Amino acid sequence: MTSKSIRRLNAIDKNFDIQLGQLLAWEAVANQGVEATVAEILQQVRSRGDAAVIDYTNRFDHRELVRAEEFALGPASLAEALERISVVEREALELAAQRVDEYHRHQRQESWRYTESDGTVLGQQITPMERVGIYVPGGKASYPSSVLMNAIPAKVAGVDSVIMVVPAPQGELSDLVLAAAAIAGVDQLYTIGGAQAVAALAYGTETIPAVDKIVGPGNIFVAAAKRAVFGHVAIDMIAGPSEILVICDGATDPDWIAMDLLSQAEHDEQAQSILLCPDAEFLDTVEASLQSQLMELPRAQIAARSLADRGALVLVDSLEQAVEISNRIAPEHLEVSIADPESLLPQIRNAGAIFLGRYTAEALGDYCAGPNHVLPTSGTARFSSPLGVYDFQKRSSIIYCSPEGADKLGRVAAALARGEGLEAHARSADFRVKR
Structure with missing residues (x-):
């Protein structure tokens, strides 16, 4: 990373709006080849069921499945994985799960009704969905936090059955992921992934029951499949690259801020990290810290590309102007790293999650703070909310x-x-x- 590999913007420049628009521009690549492949997979799974799931899983994940029973894991298998992980890992998972559960219990909605003077009764009945499916990336990747964040709200909502799919390339599975499924109360797990897993959840097979909603992250094939089955089943969202926006007054340790920006940049090359600050010298210091700390990261090449392509250090006139720009961006994660973060909170209208104060790193929200880390991206925080209990509950009107x-x-x-x-x-x- 060189001194000019992250762009510097000034909010008072006359062409700032154009520059900001170019910085934020991102759309999922419309790949007709992917869409055609996904359409064929969906059709085959819908018509051939388990046989198609086995064929595609063997082809794409290099497995040698013969029967559907081979990709099914019940609660006993999950419990065994929980026993295999270390004590430290188990305690971390259990504490994170406890905090996620406690937070989401505050989101539960209750049925209500009222009676008018003539005896007419009006109200609303809240009922959980019967069955939901969660998609979790697998193989060498290990995302136990995704298991907790997707499964626990569904369980808190009262969903009867939570079904999880996780790919196992060459038969490789993460014990951490399986252990997280045990702790979160996943009812059934299938070691399949890709568009074929989404199709199986949406339409059902001889082995896998159809669900009411599919949630969870995945690659371009998974995203395309979720988009294609939407309407037949519900989905959470079509997620874009991860984002962080930091508003800082220039008094936080610059190394902290630099690492917060890097924590998103290391996700992938399309991730976006932006800092808004009224102190030009602080921006210089953060930029220098980015250069020095970047080289220490295992994923330095990915983070460097992210910062160069989509990152920015923005000089603003005031913290109030920073909030105005933030509301326009509508970031997935917003850190308000200033002396009195509560003073800006009433002005913040668009953000997936808001992290207040110098000590509140966004990474805490990814794992164990309690609120959900499944958040709206690409400006959709203007009209969308984090995944929550309410996503797994339905509302029926009552009229008597x-x-x-x-x-x-x-x-x-x-x-x-x-x-x-x-x-x-x-x-x-x-x-x-x-x-």
Whole structure:
């Protein structure tokens, strides 16, 4: 990384808006080849079930499956993995799970109703989904945090059955991931991945039951498959690259801020790390820290490319201007590293997760703070929220009319129905009207 490998912007420049727009520009690559491949996989799994899942899994993950039973793991297998991991790992997983569970219990919604003076009852009934599927990346990658963040809210919501799919390239599985599934209460696990796993969850096979919703991250084939099955089942979101935006007053340790930026940059080359600060000298110091600390990272090449292509250090006039720019960006993760972060909180409208204060590293939210780390990306925090219990609950309206209520509402409904030219509607309401 050289001194010019991360862009420097000034918010007072007349062309700043154009520069910011170019910095933020990102769209999932429309790959017709991927979409065609995914469409074929979905069709084959839908028509051939387990046989197609086995064929694609053997082809793409270099397995030698013969029967569907070979890719199914029950609670006993998960419990065995929990016993194999170290005590330190188990305690870390259990503490993280406890915190995620406790936080999400505050999100549970309850049914409610009220009675009007004539005896008519109106309300809302909250019910959990019956079955959900969670997708977790697998193989050499180990993402136990993804298991906790996706499975625990579903369990807190009261979902009857949580089904997890995780690919096992060449039969390789992470005990940490399996142990996390045991702790989170996953009911059934299948060692399959890719578009074929999404198809199996969406449509069901002889072995894998169809689910109501699919959540969890994946590669371009998984994202394309989730997009294709949306409508037949629900999905959480189509996630873009990970993002961090830091607002700093220039008084936090610059090494801390630099490493916070690097913590996102090491995800992948498309990840985005941006710092907004009114102190030009602090930006210089952070840039120097980025250069020195980057070389110590195992994923230095990935992080360097991310910073060069999509990172920025932005000089702003004030913290208030920083918040305005942040609201425009609508970042996935927003760190407010200033003396009095609460003072800016009421002005922040668009962010997936907000980390307040100098000591609150975004990385804590990825693993164990408690709030969910499945967050809206690519500006979608303008209208989307983090994954939560509410994503696994449904709301049904309740209407119970007393004779008096049917009389009053029937007259109104009949008048409006006839105004719309729907006579059967009007007469249906009229039958309940007192004469």
